[in-house]
Amino acid sequence: MLNTIMKTKLFGWVDRRTGAADIIKSQLTEYPAPKNLNYMWNFGSLALLVLVLQILTGVFLAMYYKPSAEFTYISYTVAFDSVERIMRDVNFGWLIRYMHAVGASAFFVVVYMHIGRGLYYGSYKEPRELLWIIGVVILLIMQGAAFFGYLLPWGQMSFWGATVITNLFGALPVIGESLQEILRGGFAVGDPTLNRFFSLHYLFPLLLVAIVGGHIHALHVVHSNNPEGIDLTKDEEKIMFHPYYTVKDAFGVAVFLLFYCYFVFFNPQAWGYFIEVDNYVPANNLSTPAHIAPVWYLTPWYTILRSFESKLLGVVMMGASLAILFALPFLDRSKVRSARYRPVFKWMVILFFVDVVILGYCGHSAPTPTLKLIGQITTAYYFAFFILLLVVPKFEEKFLKPVPEGI
Amino acid sequence: MKLKQLLIAVGTLAAVSFSQSAIASEGNGAALKHAEIDVTDQAQIRRGLTVFTDVCMGCHSATYITYKGLMDYPEIGLTREEVDELRGDHAITEGIRTELSPEDAASSYGKVPPDLSLIVAARRGGANYIYSLLTGFENDPDGKIPEGNYNKYFPGHRIAMPDPLAWLDHEPEDTAQLEKDAHDVSAFLAFIGDPHQNERRVIGCWVMGFLLLLTLVLWRLKVEVWKDVKKH
Numbered sequence: 001m002l003n004t005i006m007k008t009k010l011f012g013w014v015d016r017r018t019g020a021a022d023i024i025k026s027q028l029t030e031y032p033a034p035k036n037l038n039y040m041w042n043f044g045s046l047a048l049l050v051l052v053l054q055i056l057t058g059v060f061l062a063m064y065y066k067p068s069a070e071f072t073y074i075s076y077t078v079a080f081d082s083v084e085r086i087m088r089d090v091n092f093g094w095l096i097r098y099m100h101a102v103g104a105s106a107f108f109v110v111v112y113m114h115i116g117r118g119l120y121y122g123s124y125k126e127p128r129e130l131l132w133i134i135g136v137v138i139l140l141i142m143q144g145a146a147f148f149g150y151l152l153p154w155g156q157m158s159f160w161g162a163t164v165i166t167n168l169f170g171a172l173p174v175i176g177e178s179l180q181e182i183l184r185g186g187f188a189v190g191d192p193t194l195n196r197f198f199s200l201h202y203l204f205p206l207l208l209v210a211i212v213g214g215h216i217h218a219l220h221v222v223h224s225n226n227p228e229g230i231d232l233t234k235d236e237e238k239i240m241f242h243p244y245y246t247v248k249d250a251f252g253v254a255v256f257l258l259f260y261c262y263f264v265f266f267n268p269q270a271w272g273y274f275i276e277v278d279n280y281v282p283a284n285n286l287s288t289p290a291h292i293a294p295v296w297y298l299t300p301w302y303t304i305l306r307s308f309e310s311k312l313l314g315v316v317m318m319g320a321s322l323a324i325l326f327a328l329p330f331l332d333r334s335k336v337r338s339a340r341y342r343p344v345f346k347w348m349v350i351l352f353f354v355d356v357v358i359l360g361y362c363g364h365s366a367p368t369p370t371l372k373l374i375g376q377i378t379t380a381y382y383f384a385f386f387i388l389l390l391v392v393p394k395f396e397e398k399f400l401k402p403v404p405e406g407i
Numbered sequence: 408m409k410l411k412q413l414l415i416a417v418g419t420l421a422a423v424s425f426s427q428s429a430i431a432s433e434g435n436g437a438a439l440k441h442a443e444i445d446v447t448d449q450a451q452i453r454r455g456l457t458v459f460t461d462v463c464m465g466c467h468s469a470t471y472i473t474y475k476g477l478m479d480y481p482e483i484g485l486t487r488e489e490v491d492e493l494r495g496d497h498a499i500t501e502g503i504r505t506e507l508s509p510e511d512a513a514s515s516y517g518k519v520p521p522d523l524s525l526i527v528a529a530r531r532g533g534a535n536y537i538y539s540l541l542t543g544f545e546n547d548p549d550g551k552i553p554e555g556n557y558n559k560y561f562p563g564h565r566i567a568m569p570d571p572l573a574w575l576d577h578e579p580e581d582t583a584q585l586e587k588d589a590h591d592v593s594a595f596l597a598f599i600g601d602p603h604q605n606e607r608r609v610i611g612c613w614v615m616g617f618l619l620l621l622t623l624v625l626w627r628l629k630v631e632v633w634k635d636v637k638k639h
Contacts, residue, residue: 094603094607
């Protein structure tokens with residue numbers, strides 16, 4: 001089909017002016033990809049799909065959403081009210097809003113899977129260090145965008161979540177207090193905060209698009225890693241991206257949409273994981289919810305924050321837990337990429353995945369002494385995993401399995 | 408190996424979500440009762456509306472449900488005459504609101520009763536919680552909380568809302584009727600929390616059906632395209 005289009009006169013006209021044919025060839029039809037990629041390699045294209053879905057649904061939501069904390073009815077604010085208008089009075093507003101709310105969680109599900117795959121198969125290793133680092137930048141911007149977006153419905157969890165998180169910046173020495181005031185647009189979270197968060201919630205996805213472009217460009221320079229984690233030198237080990245991976249990605253998209261649409265149409269709150277119960281209560285600065293927790297995708301880092309008695313230390317360690325991801329390619333100097341041939345690393349990384357899930361669980365639950373201890377142990381392992389990588393390559397040498405020459 | 412990883416991941420997730428739902432359904436120590444509601448049942452939702460206007464609306468509003476909505480949502484489907492009788496002088500585009508002013512409510516009960524438009528979504532346990540709460544008035548076993556303000560399911564047990572269905576010390580022969588009223592009004596509140604939910608689920612079935620077909624087609628296409636790729 002693509003060939004037929006490329007033979008038309010119209011395409012020829014465009015091609016002579018843009019070089020479109022060369023782009024299609026170099027990026028799709030003659031872009032070589034390893035033939036042994038497994039389904040873990042589908043999550044990159046899924047992340048791109050969700051990004052597009054979020055932007056499209058977000059543009060339509062912004063046509064009806066009003067970022068104002070002024071009151072309309074008794075106990076309802078303009079912002080909360082406009083969300084309910086979208087849910088009730090705008091034609092298919094409920095669909096757009098649930099797609100956006102479920103999409104936020106779906107984005108993190110696919111991106112965390114994508115990152116986990118990169119970790120397991122050593123996709124951060126030479127020559128893909130910068131590709132990985134750009135990816136970490138994307139993660140941070142995503143988390144920012146999600147945090148700004150969660151304030152917009154102006155429910156209790158929006159308000160108190162933003163209060164807790166902006167409070168953290170106040171813990172930083174010297175600049176802390178003024179930074180906190182700039183973020184909030186005042187001394188407390190209020191109408192100015194809502195307005196600037198809305199503005200930033202629109203800005204960050206635009207940044208994402210640009211940086212995702214850079215991520216894909218970087219990928220197409222160094223090419224995909226593969227489950228064996230070896231450099232492919234022979235032509236018969238590779239296949240063209242189109243049609244092989246376009247059709248495989250399309251199949252992945254369909255499977256993803258099955259899960260996504262189940263939640264959108266049948267379980268949009270996802271038992272309080274995607275839209276928290278307390279966020280159906282309008283924001284009230286005089287009444288603190290019994291238990292404040294961020295949405296699930298931020299809870300691992302929230303646990304790290306809570307694991308330290310000193311607020312400043314907690315904030316620093318939370319920042320460090322994200323920043324250390326940038327250093328990963330330089331911490332782990334093993335020449336072997338894939339965990340398949342690194343049995344010691346394999347169990348370390350699997351334990352790390354379990355560790356992050358437990359961290360997330362602890363951050364989501366109301367704090368108890370037992371959970372706090374579990375949180376501290378898992379926080380310790382989170383950092384230990386990265387620090388140990390400095391010595392593991394040497395230690396694990398005698399356990400390494402023979403790496404194949406080719407596939 | 409991959410299978411093992413998957414099992415670990417699924418196992419952990421299952422454990423986490425199970426323990427979460429266990430916490431969620433506990434309410435406040437007491438396990439919630441199961442509300443028998445059907446948000447597609449027009450008769451039940453209409454009975455619930457009657458309970459709402461006769462009892463709840465003495466103090467509570469449901470701002471996001473307008474008189475017009477009572478006609479327009481097929482799940483309620485009142486006639487224009489029925490709505491006119493219900494609304495009196497109120498505009499048809501107004502939400503159904505209590506006559507009790509927030510100031511009077513605060514001086515009588517100590518707090519302003521919450522708007523009930525979103526109450527089912529806004530409480531852990533949802534309709535089960537509402538049903539349990541309405542049929543959860545008891546005498547305080549410790550005798551500390553005054554009669555009528557003790558509720559088995561309310562966090563902290565001291566509730567400002569005075570026993571709306573007169574559940575406390577009711578005659579045994581009234582139990583069935585009171586439970587029915589509590590079920591019906593829970594169904595009504597569950598419906599108005601998300602009035603497009605039935606439409607959503609119907610469309611969802613078509614969407615899932617389409618996606619299943621699409622997945623099947625794309626899977627066959629993938630297999631077809633990939634059949635000339637030699638396994639290593």
